[in-house]
Amino acid sequence: MAADRAARFDPDALSWYEATARQRVLALTDPGSFREFLPPTERRMSPHLPLFDLPRAFDDGIVVGSARLDGDPVLVAAQEGRFMGGAFGEVHGGKLVGLLRAALELKPKAVLILFDTGGVRLQEANAGETAIAETMRAIVDVRAAGIPVVGLIGGRAGCYGGGGLIAGTCSRLAVSESGRISVSGPEVIETNKGAEEFDSRDRALVWRTMGGKHRRLIGGADAFCADTVAAFRAAARDLVGRAPAFDLATLDAEQARLKARIERFGDCRDATEVWARLGVNDPDAVPAMDTPAFDETVARSPEADHDAR
């Protein structure tokens, strides 16, 4: 049985991008160790979606539970980008908040959040927005208790809207090439400000501006992963072991880091200009770089590695 599962979810073969939330959790954590809270059999579904004649999910698009990572106890939440874009509704948000509050009592080695979200679910907008605020407060409480909160970003829906703010609250972030992190999505910017400001159909522009490579190069993420569960697992293990404290010194350092970034790159129109100023020899080659070549580029970027988050 356990062997079957291991075979089915071979972390070396399984694409993080293609996997479901449940597959990611099972393949990321030690075989047989995952125990889900409020599993789909309990059918805690959205009380609001029927008003909009929309289908519901038995888990409301998020999987939460406990597991082990290399033998250490961890709590895990994984958003399902296939259900309503992984957006925060009332039940979805309540599950994440409950997990983080439980972390304060259980004191796991870490909390892992597998982001895959477009942000707030508009049909439950007020509940989703409030849940995001509750989540950020809860993350800070968990971090202040000395428990790292590590975000993993490489799913179909990316990490947008309030999800981007939650990501920025985590101790550490790992991202893959296709893991986009942003507040306003490309379509939102285009709708509000016009295609001259942001052409959402220009996928290369989306990836350059919000994608994993740009975030990693400027220090918006702490690890860059190939698109496999095994790569995310290795990154999660590494990042759990070197999480910054949540205190005034860390936030002072983050203030300085972000201010320096704006001073240095504030007049750049495109990510390629940012990368050129970072000393990347051939900025136009970055999008096509494989992971080893990109890792070498990151190693030369002075902004990439820090404890200021």
Add this chain to the structure above:
Amino acid sequence: MTLAEILASLFPRGHAVAVRDGLVTGTGPFADGRMHVVGVDGDTPLGVDGALVLSRAVLDAVRVGDRAPILVAVDSDSQRMSRRDELLGLNECLAHLAKALLLADRAGHPTIGLIYGHSAAGAFIATALATRVLAALPGANPSVMDLPSVARVTKLPLDTLKDMAKSTPVFAPGLDNMVATGAVHVVLNPDLSLEGQIRAVIDTLPAEDIRDRLGAERGGRPVARTVAAAVADQARLG
């Protein structure tokens, strides 16, 4: 109320709060000490630059260590929607501001949000929603997205949404709905002294995050609290 009226009512002895480029910073005498004020005025969008101005002010207040209250006054647009802001990591800058406020809270500063105009989305989350208690003045208009935009995204007729909004606070914009979900703790009376009312808010600061409890009691967020509690209960079973 305008920001000037709010500050006059809050600081009858005068104050040193200034607005520059829509960003509010400064202090005023309050109780036996002072109060720090940060915020956004004039329906201004909050971008990377503004977020760092406000976070600087909050971190400076924490460094002083006087545990003085911090008021976050908000009449903002949403986050600034631009290619430049996203290129520079708007999510980090907005999260940084929220973290600064949450750090101040942990360091003993009472943090109070005061929404007196509009606010939406990322700007709302990074400012007023990152405080311990969020108060509002009548006429405030917090929202996630306006109804015409919701109609576009959900592909439902605007009239249908307006009807639904009357009975379902969970998705509709507006102060009453944010009160019902528990995001806004209390609505103040503009005809009474804000100094006295804000002192009362500080004196009755909740010890923990009670927004899901308020949402359940007020009916605007019926299940969030029981779901969070159920997860924590099952987690405890080991």
